[in-house]
Amino acid sequence: MTLPECYAALGGDYDDVLARLHSERLVQKFVLKFPDDGSYRLLLSALDAGDRDEAFRAAHTIKGMCQNLSFAALARSSSALTEALRGGGDADPALVAAVRADYERTAAAIRAFAQSIT
Numbered sequence: 001m002t003l004p005e006c007y008a009a010l011g012g013d014y015d016d017v018l019a020r021l022h023s024e025r026l027v028q029k030f031v032l033k034f035p036d037d038g039s040y041r042l043l044l045s046a047l048d049a050g051d052r053d054e055a056f057r058a059a060h061t062i063k064g065m066c067q068n069l070s071f072a073a074l075a076r077s078s079s080a081l082t083e084a085l086r087g088g089g090d091a092d093p094a095l096v097a098a099v100r101a102d103y104e105r106t107a108a109a110i111r112a113f114a115q116s117i118t
Contacts, residue, residue, distance in 0.1 A: 001116040003028055009109035011073030011102070020070070030069055032114055035107050037065065043099070047091055056085035059099070066106075074102040 003024060007014035014027075021027050043058035059082040066075035077098040084092050 001113045003031070003113065006031065006109050006113035007070070009112065010071060010106040012106075013070040013072050017068075017070035020068070027069075028117075031110060034065065034069065034071075035110055037061075039065070040103050047096060052085055052088050052091070055091060056082065056088075059085055062099070062103075071106055074099070074106050077102045 001009075004014045006012075007017070017027050018024065021030070039058045039061040043055055043062065046052075046054035046058055059078050063075060063078040063082050065071075066078055077095065081091065081095040081099050084090065084095050
């Protein structure tokens with residue numbers, strides 16, 4: 001799997017991230033680090049604990065990383081969840097489900113890419 005194919009699989013915009021970072025090697029470096037970030041696990045645990053402030057921070061972090069890496073699908077769903085949680089709002093179960101699905105799709109594509117280059 002190539003990096004552009006990985007981006008297609010995860011619903012991202014490879015051309016956008018390459019224009020931003022100017023190097024496929026740099027894009028690859030950050031893409032491969034994404035699954036190691038603890039923000040998604042923090043989001044889920046904060047939601048389970050009912051900690052809206054921590055859930056907001058985690059969703060906001062995910063949104064920012066995804067915008068920087070042009071992970072468009074996960075950026076959209078995490079942005080919607082971030083806005084729902086802003087100011088202590090409720091986490092709509094449909095928004096949480098969308099983030100879960102988009103995250104799993106993203107992580108699966110990155111895992112497949114990582115396996116293809118080892």
